Amino acid sequence: MPEFPNIILFAIPFFILAMLLELYVTTKQQIKTYEAKDAFSSIAMGLGNVFLGFLSKAIVLLALFWVYNNFRFFTIPITWWSFILIFFADDFSYYWFHRISHESRLFWASHVVHHSSQKYNLSTALRQTWSGGFYSFVFWLWMPLLGFHPAMILLQMSISLLYQFWIHTEAIDKMPKWFEEVFNTPSHHRVHHGSNPLYLDRNHAGILIIWDKLFGTFQPELKNEKVIYGLVKNIDTYNPIKIAFLEWGNMFKDVFIGKKSLKNRFLYFIKPPGWTHDGTGKLSDDLRREWLETGFQSESPKEKKF
Template sequence: MHSPEFPNIILFAIPFFVLSMLVELYVTVKEGINTYEKKDAISSITMGLGNVFLGYFSKAVVLFSFLLIYENFRLFTIPVTWWSFILIFFADDIAYYWFHRISHECRLFWASHVVHHSSQHYNLSTALRQTWSGGFYTFIFWLWLPLIGFHPAMIMLQMSISLLYQFWIHTETIDKMPKWFEAVFNTPSHHRVHHGKNPIYLDRNHAGILIIWDKFFGTFQPELKDEKVIYGLVKNINTYNPIKIAFIEWINMFKDVFSGKKSINSRLLYFIKPPGWKHDGSGKISDDLRKEWLDSVNRNQPSVYSKK
């Protein structure tokens, strides 16, 4: 069978990334928008370069896994043609939604994804702040695609297209897109919400390209004019050291798993439960923080905030 070959579009996009960041920097300085901080931007770019380098190894693992399933266990054979690219667009996007959502709801996946949320600034360099570890195991959310018959080369191309799309939404220079676009696609406004540590914004808008999944599965939250997004983590790590950024949550997770006196079941739950969970009940997860915040708002006035 002929194996299709597609270029590594991420590498070709690097000059576009650089140019876009320079343009954004110029615009933000001109308009007095304080979105860039030198050390933070350098950390983000360093994380991105590390991700590209490690990608040569992680992508080998991913491709091997996809090929193994496709060549030995696929249920159907989906041809590489125009209509199959439409199908994989939607299939990849819903796979991304669940990968992204679970990465916020399960600490094992949060340990790698937290890297992307560790900046307290929001600009195009933040889009480059990518994991150094996630590429080696988060691909499991896409294993069903070669199983149903999509060729691995198609899958990896669409994954790259999704990643490229998400670059431009990491900016404060764009307020709102047209209403029809905001209704269907992920936008800077939707994704600013996702990066917010405000209780109302926590674990919302997990979309890759299409925001429709969040609306369908109940995780959508619009950006509110009277609730300015505060970027970063509930407990910020306060470091510009790329090594610490890449692995600090792994260290903290394993400390929680292996330290102290607790049952084996409790130790295992530290891998599975959401960030903030504690076996003794002393921790607070995103839902707890959101409920507390909404209750405080509702004590004196009817809430204008969604409880979804």
């Protein structure tokens, strides 16, 4: 078992210093990105994620080792070129995990936490799920099957998470053009956090934006379409417990309450957010199409009634 450091724990002092620097810079730029209650909620979600991570990571490691020890096709050595391979393999896995987290309500129930803030700053990056770590790892199980060592996989997952910290900011407008073409940036990720119909379910990248361009989910940030952060229907709470589990409760209500077939009850787990068995719900594609058909309407997504 190779020993790699827990880089997330080592990065915590950097997170704090970076948030203080961002607060100073955005204040100078007269950009109001921080609200005390919202930031403290995000930090609380991050701390909860770290504490629960000791348990979830143990489960993840056991699952990865079970596949690696019993079913792997090859054995990929831990060397310089295997870290290049795992960089792309992990980023590809993250793209599909992230995309499915927006397209399946079971995964959205945990991922919605990260989108629940109506502010966008470095503290938003810390607003992490308390439940997703216990099952989202299924998107990475093909990697130990191929022969990547579980320790390498966990290390690369942490590297990806660290990279994504800095892109949660309004202090940076655009990176150089070549960088914007290849990598995920603050501009690309602001789009991802937008509740504007045009921006919904776009830019799922981890480190490389190329996956979104390859699979048709890329949307550039437009100067004439300012990002409105948060959800189509915001939860309006700073309570970490509610933030962590509110959507789970809503999903289970849709599954178990009311008259509906067993098939439709099951579909509430796998269909996208907004789907309803009676056809009255609206998906992100429906909202985007309506918005485009009306010619960049002035109506805010928050004013829509569902």
